[in-house]
Amino acid sequence: MILHRGRRVVAALLLSVVLLTTACTPKTPGRFDQAQKESTQQKSGQAVSKTATQGSEFNKLFPDAGDGYQRVYTQEKKGFAEAKLKKAGKDIALLSISDTTSTPSAVAKFSKSTKKIGGYPAVEVGKTQTAILVGKYQVKALSRDSSFTASDRADWLEKFNLNGLAKLK
C-alpha cells in the first residue's frame, strides 16, 4: 500500500517535471530581443538625449505648402518633428528633422556621402528615403507614393530653411 502510494507520488512528480519543462522550453530568440533587453534596463531617457532640441524649434523650418501640396504636421517630440505632404487628399511623402544626438549611428552613413543637396552632405537610404546632415540635425524626405521620386525628395529637402537649421543649437 505504501509502495503503491509511493509510485503515485513518483508519477505525479514525473508529470510535473514533464509539464514544467515543456512549458518552459525557451522560444527561439527574436531579432529584436536584444534591443528590447537593452532598452528596458532604464525606464526613461534612453531613447532621446536630454540635450536634444525641442521639436517645436524644427516646425518653423519646414517648407511651406504649395504647388498643390498640403503640409500636415504629424509628430512633434523632443529631438524630432515630422510632417506629411499630401496631394489631392493622398499621402505622398513625409518630411522630418531629427536631432542626431540621440542617434549617433545615423550620422555615420554620411561619411560615405558623395553628393550634396543644398550644400549639405546627402545620402539615399533604402528605396524611399533621402537624407541630408545639417550640423547635428538630420533632415529626411521619405516617399510614400511612387509618384514622389528621388528628385522630388531632393527638391523638397532644399526647400527647408537649412540656414536657419544650421544656426540652431
Add this chain to the structure above:
Amino acid sequence: MSKSIVDLVDQLPTGGLTISMLKSLDFVAPGEWQNTVGFVNTIKTVTGEDDEDLIQQIGERAVYLFNDKSQGYQTALWLYQTVDGTDKALGAAALANKVGEKIPLLGFLNSVTPKPDKAQTIDLTLKLVAELVAFCQINGIPGDSIGDFVASLGEYSGESLIRMVALVCVDGLIPLGPDFISKAISGLNQTNPQELEKNSTFQNIKDVIPGNNAGSKLNFIGESFDSVKGWMNGLVSANNLTPQKVVHNLQSFADIADDKLDYLAAFLDVATNYYEHTGTQTLARRLIERAVAEI
C-alpha cells in the same frame, strides 16, 4: 509594461469578432482599414522598405522609442487598453469557440446586461477623451490641446479612422440611438462629479485626464465631446448612418433583432476590443514612422 511592442504587434489577431466587426464597418470608410499585423510586416507596410538590414535598424529604434516612458507611447497604449478592458472575460470565454462563425446572439442575452444610458454616455465620452489624450501623447502636443485634436480628426485615416467610426457606431448609435450626440451631451450635463467617480473606467484613467478634480475633469470631458460633435455629425450625415443601417452591416456576423439593440451594444462591448486592437496599430505606425526618419 510586460509585453514588448514587438510581441504586441506580432500577436494581433487576424480573425475573430473584433476584426469581423471592424470589417463590417468598412461601408462607412471604404478601403480605409487593412488589418496589418506582425511587427516586421508593419514596418514593411508603413515604410515601403524591404531591405532586411534597414528593417532591423527601424525595428530596433522603434523598440527603444516605445520603451522610453518619457516619450508617451506607453501611456497611449495603456489608455487604449484600459478604456477597452472592462468586463472582457465574460464575452471572450463564451465566444472562444464561436470565432469565424455567424453568432446567434440570443443565447448570450442571459449573460450580458445592457447599461443604462448614463453609463453608456460616460463610456462613450471617456473613450473619446482617451483618444484625445492618446493622440496628444503619441504626437507630442500638450494633453489638453482639444483644438489640435479636432483639427487632426479631419486627417484621421486607416486604423485611426475606423476606430472613430466604430466609436460613433458601436458606442454611440447602437446603444443611444440616432440622436446619440444630443443624448450624450444632456447625459453629461446631468452627471455630477460623484457619479463620474463611481465609473470604473474613469477611476482607471482619471490621472491622465486634464483637471485638478473630478469636477474639472468632467468639464474637460464635456468640452472634448462638444468640440468633436461637429465631426461626428458630419460622419453620421455623410453616410446616412442610423442604428438600423449599422446593425444591417453587422448582421454579416451577428444575428440580432432590431429591438435588441441595447443587448447588441452590451454584447459588442464585452466581446470586442476594437480600441486596443486599432490603438496598437496606430501606435506601431507612429513609432515606425518616427524610427525610419531618425535612423
